[in-house]
Amino acid sequence: MSDTPTTELAEIPADVLARVGQVQYEEEGGFPVEHGYIWSTCAAVENANPLFWDDEVAAHLTDGPIAPPTMLSVWFRPHHWSPGRTEPAVPLQAHFDLKDELELPEAIISSNTITFHDPVRIGDRVRSRQVLRSVSDPKTTKLGRGRFWVIDVEYLNQDDALLGVESYTAFGYRREAS
Amino acid sequence: MTARLLHGDVAVGDTLPELGVDVTATTVVLGALASRDWRPMHHDKDFAVKRNGTKDIFLNTPNQAAWFERYVTDWTGPTGRLGRMTFRMNTSVFPGDHMVFDATVTGTDVDAAGCGWVDLDVALMVGDVATTTCAVRVALPTHDGDNPWARSGQGWRPGDGAAG
Numbered sequence: 001m002s003d004t005p006t007t008e009l010a011e012i013p014a015d016v017l018a019r020v021g022q023v024q025y026e027e028e029g030g031f032p033v034e035h036g037y038i039w040s041t042c043a044a045v046e047n048a049n050p051l052f053w054d055d056e057v058a059a060h061l062t063d064g065p066i067a068p069p070t071m072l073s074v075w076f077r078p079h080h081w082s083p084g085r086t087e088p089a090v091p092l093q094a095h096f097d098l099k100d101e102l103e104l105p106e107a108i109i110s111s112n113t114i115t116f117h118d119p120v121r122i123g124d125r126v127r128s129r130q131v132l133r134s135v136s137d138p139k140t141t142k143l144g145r146g147r148f149w150v151i152d153v154e155y156l157n158q159d160d161a162l163l164g165v166e167s168y169t170a171f172g173y174r175r176e177a178s
Numbered sequence: 179m180t181a182r183l184l185h186g187d188v189a190v191g192d193t194l195p196e197l198g199v200d201v202t203a204t205t206v207v208l209g210a211l212a213s214r215d216w217r218p219m220h221h222d223k224d225f226a227v228k229r230n231g232t233k234d235i236f237l238n239t240p241n242q243a244a245w246f247e248r249y250v251t252d253w254t255g256p257t258g259r260l261g262r263m264t265f266r267m268n269t270s271v272f273p274g275d276h277m278v279f280d281a282t283v284t285g286t287d288v289d290a291a292g293c294g295w296v297d298l299d300v301a302l303m304v305g306d307v308a309t310t311t312c313a314v315r316v317a318l319p320t321h322d323g324d325n326p327w328a329r330s331g332q333g334w335r336p337g338d339g340a341a342g
Binding site for chain 1: 205208209211212213214215216239240241243244245246247248251252256257259260261262263264265266267325327330334336337
């Protein structure tokens with residue numbers, strides 16, 4: 001990787017810089033947290049953790065049933081179809097906005113960190129919101145010239161308790177001309 | 179109650195028992211649908227090959243996270259509470275692959291709130307290739323009466339520490 005300044009990338013638009021730290025795209029999941037998906041997920045990976053199968057264990061350890069922490073993002077993913085929708089919903093919209101605004105047509109997620117806070121409980125209404133944390137100076141990688149950016153997706157429940165944060169580091173870039 | 183691991187039972191350099199799984203198309207599709215990921219590259223081989231240029235459908239990221247969680251909590255027992263996971267995706271996992279999870283303890287500490295933490299480097303291997311790596315920070319009870327799940331507010335600080 002090189003930090004060599006380039007002239008071919010446009011300056012970061014002022015309205016992009018103004019969005020750093022601002023909440024965007026706050027949305028609520030389409031249904032309350034329910035046990036069926038928890039069991040389906042545990043079955044898919046043969047997870048026998050009694051916390052998710054045995055009500056007595058859940059009552060003892062977590063004061064009632066909870067969802068596996070890694071299911072955090074499951075609860076706000078849109079249905080494949082819903083009445084009246086004509087366009088597919090796009091997750092992580094703030095990421096696609098940046099690709100357009102920075103004129104960087106390609107992008108990869110280079111790392112993803114999930115931090116788990118309060119447990120997600122049956123019946124919770126999970127909502128998410130996106131926060132742009134940073135946009136880097138121009139960088140050159142083996143993929144091309146571009147910029148790194150970090151977007152946090154924060155998940156909260158109906159009581160505004162923080163359930164977790166997914167932090168995505170992305171590299172948006174232009175392919176080198178061949 | 180299932181046996182549980184205590185923080186004092188763990189030392190840096192410890193390794194976890196490996197977990198081997200034969201991946202089938204059913205593995206991939208079950209995981210995608212359970213995680214509400216309807217994108218066709220996780221259930222439609224023609225789409226994956228012709229549009230994505232991959233050799234087959236492949237495991238989606240949320241389902242891989244569920245596999246990592248299962249692997250770690252198989253080791254900790256139900257009192258183990260995940261605090262943080264950092265993923266790096268290197269390549270994809272396909273039907274026909276034999277995936278093997280392995281892990282090494284890279285750190286142990288007790289934070290200012292008295293919570294016992296273990297840091298792990300976990301790898302999902304297919305053959306000699308680490309297709310995905312994951313730095314995990316998981317809380318374990320520090321003594322028989324301790325329960326990391328009972329922690330909240332300032333008593334639960336998953337964002338501190340080294341992993342990731």
